Amino acid sequence: MNTVLKSISYIFHPLIMPLLGVAFYFSKTPRFIPDEAIKAKLFSTVILTIVLPILLFFLLKTLKKVDSIHLKTTRERALPLFINCVIICLILVRVFTPNEIIELYYFFVGILSSTLACLFLAIFKIKASIHMLAASGFFMFAVAIGVHFQVNINGTIVLMLILLGAIATSRLHLKAHTNTELIIGFFVGLFPQLILIKFWL
Incomplete structure (x- = not known):
């Protein structure tokens, strides 16, 4: 059980949640988007939200700015969170x-608002x-997409609730x-995604 x-x-690390959100959108949208465009967006998301943060983490660790990937203290968190904000701004631009x-x-x-x-x-x-932050943000976005495109995502909602509990x-078990x-x-x-719904739903 400990394992x-x-x-x-590790499997549901915060770094993968933006990619899940993007993939979920493309899987549910009724709009026609060329496969090449979808692949390009997914590739860019992987590079900017997963690969780049991992590389920057190892740089910060080499510079002794962080001790571990878990960022156990608030002191360790400040710089990685700031860097992540810059990366998200780049994505938005x-x-x-x-x-x-x-x-x-x-x-x-x-x-960006949550970060x-x-x-x-x-x-x-x-x-x-940050694990709960990322998962709840994706959960709220998925629910909003289901309402927006009027598709049945009951299975996704149930799965996400189970995932949030897991x-x-x-995190509690690992202290x-x-x-x-x-x-x-x-x-x-959750709240930033909920508040921003009014701008696109």
Whole structure:
């Protein structure tokens, strides 16, 4: 069980949630988007939200700015969160602009808002679960996409609720977070996506 719970934290790492959101959108949208365009967007998302942050993490570790990938202290979190904000801004300017795919544009605006909030909390020594932040943000976006395109995503909702519970259990089991930190992370991830719905739904 320990191995399973530890694996959940790695498999459903916050870095993959933006990619899941983008892939989910392309799988549900009724709009015609050329396969080449979809592949280009997915490739850009992988490079900017997964590959680049991992490379920058190893750079920060080499420079002794962080101790581990878990970013256990609020001190360790500040610089990686700031860098992530810069990367998301780059995505908003170069990959998902408001004139192209408005739903994904606001999805990343929500991610940026959540990341800034998490950075603000870290500066004031308040730790929020980034795992829960990322998962709840994707969950809210998925629900909104289902409503927007009027498609049945009941299976996705059930799966995501199970996943949210599994992630919370995993983080508690590993003593990475307290209940309060998980709750803070959940709402910091969910509220920006919920608030921004009115701009595109």
